Amino acid sequence: MDRAFQLVPPGPPIQRNAQLPAESGRASGQADDQVLLRVDSINKRYADEVVLADVAFDIQAGEIIGIIGPNGAGKTTLLEVLAGTVPAESSDVQWLGRPLPSSRRREAIFYLPDGVRPYQDQLVTRVLSFFADVYRRPADEVTSTIEAVRLTPVLSKRVNSLSKGYGRRLMLALGLLAPHPLLLMDEPFDGFDLRQTSEIVGVLRKEVSKGRTLALAIHQLLDAERVCDRFILLADGHVRGVGTLNDLREGTGLTSGSLEDIFLALPETFQIQKARLRPLLVKELWEILGGRALWTMLVLMCPLVGYSFFQAVSLYGEASAAGLQSPVLASSLSPLDGILVPTLGASYVAVTLLFPFVAIRVLGQEKESGALRLLVQMPYRSSTLIAAKLAAVLVAWVFSSIPAFSALVIWRLFGGHLFAPETLNLLFGHLLYGLLVGAIALFAASVSESAATAAIVTLAFTIGSWVLDFTVAGHPGLLELVANLSLTQVLHTFEQGQLSLGLVAGIGTAACGFAALATVWLPPGVHVRNKLVGSIACVLAAAIVLGLATQIRFSIDVTEDQRNSFPVADQRVLASLAGPLVVTVHLAPEDPRYADLQRNVLAKLERVLPNISVGLAGGRQSVATNAGDDRYGEVEYNYDGRSDISRSTSPREILPLLYGLADVSRPAPAPGGDYPGYPLVIRGEVALLWFFGGLPLCIALGWWWSRRLPIDYRKLQKEA
Structure with missing residues (x-):
């Protein structure tokens, strides 16, 4: 935080007995150099209901000021608006005479809500x-x-097991650890009996004696x-008076009573350090x-991944x-194909559904x-909060991959072969998929009021991708474009053994886009219209970057058998062809021959040739409309003004045709380099013992370890 908030220097005693006009909410003749926070006008509505109307008052440095009024008077809403956690139609607030916008109030004000x-x-x-680590x-x-x-x-207890009184004590402790000059508290004595309230009063007065307000x-x-x-007397969203209890009692005709009036501000320069x-x-x-x-997810994944691995091995x-x-x-x-894809495919199902x-949690x-x-009041940007949560999601994905990782270890112990580049590439693809699902989940949680609603929104994305794959994939026109938006398309390229820079950039952009949307919708003190504007800006920026990512064609064939590439000798010759190659395909996209041609020839040509364009003749076709x-079925190849036609989908026939068009000799095959294959006959029943017994037990032990009391605080508890 780059702004220092200066507490007022010592001066004459603060006049606490000045009667405030109800319409202004400010003491006449009040010295400005004693005013820590000045509220000129706060107006807040919920639909047609006016909650706060022209609320104005001052808070003096070093005092305890009470906002009193019946239930429904607007006390909680006033605190939320002051803290910047709820937007208002107008909120003119000054800190030591300088404007304090809602986006910067967390630098000076900390708010402890009721019922949290x-x-x-x-x-x-x-x-x-x-809290102690954040604020050092x-x-x-x-x-x-x-x-x-x-x-x-109760140091060793969990928060959900605390009584109401201890829950309030925990909230009070968090407020005391936060170093902000002004602490707002909603119903701080709720849950305490008379003796406990007296104790808490002593704690609060001690805090004020340190210079806090x-x-x-x-x-x-x-x-x-x-x-x-x-006191600030609030009723029906209006300030009815501000002053000491005697002033308020005189204004309402009540009998007078004694007051405590002894605290002044201490000289101090306050600045929240960067967290x-x-x-x-x-x-x-x-x-x-x-x-x-x-x-729970890990336990459920053990039999799912284990049985898939057993079937794959068999x-x-x-x-x-x-x-x-x-x-x-x-x-x-x-x-x-035989082990990695089916085993990690089971992990993919769990990541999609569980x-x-x-x-979301x-x-x-x-x-x-x-x-x-509480979190949004801490000295972290919203983007930092979302980034930290996304990092936690990645850690959760690593944990969720433990069954799959153990399957790969067992495969190696069986004597199975793993080629590091293709294995790491496939794991990287699943990592990107998990990151994308996590970003979508964070966005859904940020726009939803409950975890259940967020889960429905997220599953609409993930399961909806399956629906797209099963219903519209392979259809021409707009349906094909819609099918390409499916999340399951993320993994297909990695499962084929390709590392596509354009795909990686696209997935990263989509994940960052959803994270940006979550950042926009996270702060509770921002108007919905401002969030909508920010969302539109994020979507437009992501769309532009995605459009640029689709133009990146660079990819690497990381498979050991080089299935996505032509033989090495052919690769060298094709890469030297500088002329443009135009391929016109007379096939419908749903025709199986087009899929074979794309996989065996066109995709490989696009990876190696520097200048190539592929198109369907007459735009989008269908088998029915081209029956006569x-x-x-023809495929026309035009290279540098020369053309030829073939109906084959095999590179053995297409490559000689291209060499003839380019007037180059067909290269001799390079010696060696043939993929040997890795046959392995084993029985995988022993792996089931691990996935149905050993691994679930380890997971149960891990859960128990995560629930234990930290060592540092065991010592602290003994010392206390």
Whole structure:
């Protein structure tokens, strides 16, 4: 944070007995150099209901000011608008005489809402550690805060198991650890009895004695009298008066009473330091590991991946038995097709159906519990928060890949062959797919009010991709363009052993686009219309970058058998052809011959030739409309003014045709380089013991470890 907020220097005693006109909400003759926060006009509506109307008042440095009024008076909404977590039609707020926009209020103001139980699956110690690390609070201050609010008995408990009173004590401790000059608290004494309230009053007064200013929304006048120096009387969204309790009582005809009036501001220069990223990342990691969703998904994935691996090994062994008798059959045996793709395919199904629930949890639960209202007040940009959550999602994907990783290890222990480039390429493709699903889940969680709604939105994307594949894939025209938007298309290129720079750029752009949309919709204190404008800008920017990514044709064939490339000798000759090659195909896109031609010839030519264009004759065709066309099935090749026609889809016939058009000699085959194939006959039953017994047990132990008490706070608990 680049702005320092200067507390007022010591001066004459603050006049706390000045009667405020109800229409202005500000004390007459109040010294400006004592005013910490000045509110000139706040107006807030919900649909046709006016919640706050022309609210104006001042908060003086070093005081405890109470916002009192009946239920429904607008106290909570006023605090939320002041904190910048809820947008308002107008919100003119000044800090020490300078405008303080809602986007910068988290630098000076921290708000503790009522009814919030943040990070419910986390230990109390982890929540305190997160806040202490973010704001760089020393260990002795953390210990003294724990002792002050009497949290020691529940340090090892989880937040969701706390009583209402201890839940309020935890929230108070978080507020005390936040170093902001002005602390807003909504119903701070709710859940405390008379003795406990007296203790908390002492804690708050001690905090004010350190130079801090407190604004408390209280509906019980007796509690307000015990702690507050001045009061804002709020009713029906209007300020009815501001002053001491005597002033307010005189205005309402009540009897007079005693007041405490002793606190002045201390000289201090305050500045929130730039928060470190590590506490946020640690918190997000424990949010993932501390919940049940990740571990439940892992347990469910064990039999799914294990059985798929067992089936793949069995089928590969049957094919290998025949391959051992024939070198030709052996050369067709590739672990990429026989083992990697089917095994990781099971992991893909789990990521599609189960992973969204894990990814949504990193944001959805914070919205439901109210923890997000605390998080957005911390000195992190919204983009940083989303980036940290996306990093946690990637960690969750790594954990979700443990069954698949263990299958690859078992395959190697069986003596199976793995070619590192094609294996890493396929894993990279699944990583990108998981990243994209995670980004979609974060976007869905940011726009949805509940985790259930976010799950429905995310599954609409993932399962909807399957629907696109099964219903419109292979159809010409607009349907083909729609089918290309399917998320399942992400993995096809990687499963074929290609690393496409354009595809990687496209997936990265899509993931960043959804993350940007989540960033736009994350802050609760921004008007919907502003979020819509930001969303349109994100979509347009992503569309432009995606359009540019589709023009990148560079790709690498990472397969050991080089199935996506011509022989090495042919590759060298074709790469030297500088002239333009125009290929006109007289086939319908749904014709199987077109798919063979694309896979065996056209895709390979596009990878190696520097200047090539491929098109369908007469635009989009269909088999039915071309049944009587004599030219249907022909493929015309035009190179540098020369042309020839072929109906073949085999490179053995097409390559000599191209060499003839280019007037170059056909190269002699390079010696060696033939793919030998890797037959392996084994029985995979032993792997089932691991996937149905050993691995689930390890996962259960991992879940138990994630729920234990941190060592550092065991020591802290003993010391406290």
